Amino acid sequence: MQRLLFIAHRVPYPPDKGERVRALHEIQALAEQFRVTVAALAHSPEDRAAARELEPWSERVVTASAGGAVGLVRGAAGLLRGASVTEGYFRSRRLGRLLKHEAARRPFDVVLAYSSSSLPYALTVPAGARVADLVDADSAKWAAYAEASRWPRSWFYRREARGVRRLEQQALRHCDAVVLVSRAEADALGAGSDRVLPVGNGVDTETFRPQARPADAPPTLVFTGTMDYRPNVEGVRWFAEAIWPALRRERPDLRFVIVGRDPAPAVRRLAERPGIDVTGAVPDVRPYLAGSTLAVAPLLTARGIQNKVLEAMAMGRAVVASPAALEGLDVEPAVEVIEAQPPEAWQRQILDLLQNDARRQDVERAARRRVERDYTWSARLKPLVDLCTDLAGRPARAAGAEPDRDDGEAQASAAESARPEAAAS
Numbered sequence: 001m002q003r004l005l006f007i008a009h010r011v012p013y014p015p016d017k018g019e020r021v022r023a024l025h026e027i028q029a030l031a032e033q034f035r036v037t038v039a040a041l042a043h044s045p046e047d048r049a050a051a052r053e054l055e056p057w058s059e060r061v062v063t064a065s066a067g068g069a070v071g072l073v074r075g076a077a078g079l080l081r082g083a084s085v086t087e088g089y090f091r092s093r094r095l096g097r098l099l100k101h102e103a104a105r106r107p108f109d110v111v112l113a114y115s116s117s118s119l120p121y122a123l124t125v126p127a128g129a130r131v132a133d134l135v136d137a138d139s140a141k142w143a144a145y146a147e148a149s150r151w152p153r154s155w156f157y158r159r160e161a162r163g164v165r166r167l168e169q170q171a172l173r174h175c176d177a178v179v180l181v182s183r184a185e186a187d188a189l190g191a192g193s194d195r196v197l198p199v200g201n202g203v204d205t206e207t208f209r210p211q212a213r214p215a216d217a218p219p220t221l222v223f224t225g226t227m228d229y230r231p232n233v234e235g236v237r238w239f240a241e242a243i244w245p246a247l248r249r250e251r252p253d254l255r256f257v258i259v260g261r262d263p264a265p266a267v268r269r270l271a272e273r274p275g276i277d278v279t280g281a282v283p284d285v286r287p288y289l290a291g292s293t294l295a296v297a298p299l300l301t302a303r304g305i306q307n308k309v310l311e312a313m314a315m316g317r318a319v320v321a322s323p324a325a326l327e328g329l330d331v332e333p334a335v336e337v338i339e340a341q342p343p344e345a346w347q348r349q350i351l352d353l354l355q356n357d358a359r360r361q362d363v364e365r366a367a368r369r370r371v372e373r374d375y376t377w378s379a380r381l382k383p384l385v386d387l388c389t390d391l392a393g394r395p396a397r398a399a400g401a402e403p404d405r406d407d408g409e410a411q412a413s414a415a416e417s418a419r420p421e422a423a424a425s
Contacts, residue, residue, distance in 0.1 A: 011050050024334075067088075
């Protein structure tokens with residue numbers, strides 16, 4: 001089998017947030033065709049331990065410590081030079097040395113950079129072909145933050161958008177193919193090349209299966225997600241302020257449960273409101289989805305494809321979502337999901353679904369059918385596996401497509417590259 005190097009900016013395990021879920025399933029799918037080496041930055045001792053869980057699908061697992069506070073300082077310095085904080089924060093001299101050593105030991109047929117943060121490593125490793133899975137057009141996300149913020153945050157977000165955009169343009173120039181999670185993300189990047197491939201997210205339909213709701217459970221709305229992520233924070237705050245009070249007046253027994261790790265202070269404060277619970281980190285979101293009457297996704301801004309929507313649909317839950325949360329999903333509104341935008345529409349749709357069991361059950365069944373038909377991970381990732389298989393087998397080339405800057409830390413000397421390093425696996 002041919003060799004593939006998968007580089008991630010974070011250890012893609014456990015699969016408890018969207019970026020890790022996608023990365024883990026990509027590794028599993030690619031491992032069926034390649035001997036995969038996984039390289040990732042470890043941001044904690046727990047990350048190093050979690051990296052060992054990748055061994056069943058990996059020939060080798062290589063980790064290096066992330067920059068931590070030093071990385072933030074390095075990122076800030078990079079921002080002043082016109083680079084991005086993202087690029088500086090995820091830069092590791094040790095990981096660069098490890099990867100060059102791995103390639104010198106035995107060349108890779110394909111190197112895949114997962115997200116723009118990993119791209120500088122991929123551009124310096126000799127390989128037959130290079131692929132960048134940018135996932136989302138992150139520069140567009142930072143630009144949207146700038147538009148919605150006041151100075152000085154707007155200045156920072158604008159600078160970050162420019163720096164990340166520069167990384168994305170490097171991917172388009174120097175990689176054999178660029179992958180994004182949807183055609184909408186490709187459009188946001190302005191990428192019309194035939195080397196740009198949309199590869200959507202899927203859902204594990206065996207893990208996320210319909211479960212009967214407890215008969216004595218109160219009517220419950222659920223939101224799942226990483227709760228220090230700005231779009232999630234904005235979304236649940238807006239829902240709690242603009243929609244929740246009217247719902248509680250109509251249904252005093254209604255509960256709203258916010259499920260997810262690292263809730264920001266603004267999210268924790270929502271638990272002070274009647275009927276709202278904030279769980280923090282949980283070992284498994286499925287019991288909360290199973291115990292809910294409806295899932296909600298009131299995102300005001302969103303990038304890519306929302307795993308939270310697919311997981312709720314897979315568990316046979318009707319989802320009420322904003323247009324932003326549905327962008328990139330091939331679903332039929334009013335049949336498989338319920339779309340709502342102004343607060344009055346949210347209130348009307350939720351109350352109707354709570355009161356109309358037949359309509360809610362129709363949506364639940366249609367949602368499950370859609371994910372079974374179109375959103376299994378094997379179906380979604382087949383184009384990526386086919387792409388990497390087609391690219392593999394080219395003669396290995398030198399790392400001539402360097403980043404457009406003097407990146408001393410990302411590029412080790414030949415002597416350092418040749419020196420054996422201990423790889424955590």
